[in-house]
Amino acid sequence: MKRSDLAVYFIMGTENCKDEPLVVLEDALKSGITFFQLREKGANALTGESLEKFALACQTLCKEYNVPFIINDNVQLALKINADGVHVGQDDAPIAQIREQFNGKIVGVSVHNDEEMKVAVEGGADYVGIGPIYETQSKADAKPAAGVSFLSKARRDYQDFPIVGIGGITTENASEVLAAGADGVAVISAICQSADRRETINLLK
Ligand code: TZP
Ligand code: MG
Numbered sequence: 001m002k003r004s005d006l007a008v009y010f011i012m013g014t015e016n017c018k019d020e021p022l023v024v025l026e027d028a029l030k031s032g033i034t035f036f037q038l039r040e041k042g043a044n045a046l047t048g049e050s051l052e053k054f055a056l057a058c059q060t061l062c063k064e065y066n067v068p069f070i071i072n073d074n075v076q077l078a079l080k081i082n083a084d085g086v087h088v089g090q091d092d093a094p095i096a097q098i099r100e101q102f103n104g105k106i107v108g109v110s111v112h113n114d115e116e117m118k119v120a121v122e123g124g125a126d127y128v129g130i131g132p133i134y135e136t137q138s139k140a141d142a143k144p145a146a147g148v149s150f151l152s153k154a155r156r157d158y159q160d161f162p163i164v165g166i167g168g169i170t171t172e173n174a175s176e177v178l179a180a181g182a183d184g185v186a187v188i189s190a191i192c193q194s195a196d197r198r199e200t201i202n203l204l205k
């Protein structure tokens with residue numbers, strides 16, 4: 001993958017959307033998102049066959065617009081449907097194991113400090129997500145907002161490594177995240193709750 005693939009990284013699950021999720025996704029793809037992660041979480045999250053069916057529909061749309069399609073956490077599903085890759089957190093399987101399972105595919109890892117960053121980079125991650133930068137309503141177990149200081153340090157330490165910022169990012173504060181050295185911004189609510197998705201995506205770019 002290229003660093004520029006991370007420019008506008010849209011993350012979505014069915015519970016994030018007030019509109020029909022596949023309509024939101026297609027609209028976001030048409031409007032220029034550069035990366036998509038299916039993150040199906042929450043009390044009413046799809047599971048089993050209905051999740052697989054939804055994931056396949058998202059994958060078909062992403063293919064149509066030539067945008068990478070990544071699945072959060074669910075390694076088995078990502079392998080089963082041949083997604084472009086997977087995104088894992090610190091509580092998921094170790095990076096070395098994931099890297100092996102996703103040979104030739106994209107592996108993203110959430111990191112929050114120097115040690116996690118080093119393990120991810122040395123373990124063969126393709127990119128890291130750093131956050132939450134700002135306060136977020138979209139992740140129940142999110143850590144406190146950390147601002148951009150660790151992201152700036154990660155950029156200084158790893159000048160060419162693909163980094164995306166995440167957590168509470170809006171059209172107003174995205175420029176601060178990019179100025180700190182992120183290659184792009186990963187958002188849920190900024191796009192899911194936007195009244196004008198095209199305008200929002202353009203501004204995030
Ligand atoms: N990981 C850290 S913050 C976050 C995730 C998945 C949620 C981001 O959602 P939003 O609505 O863009 O703050
Ligand atoms: Mg996870």
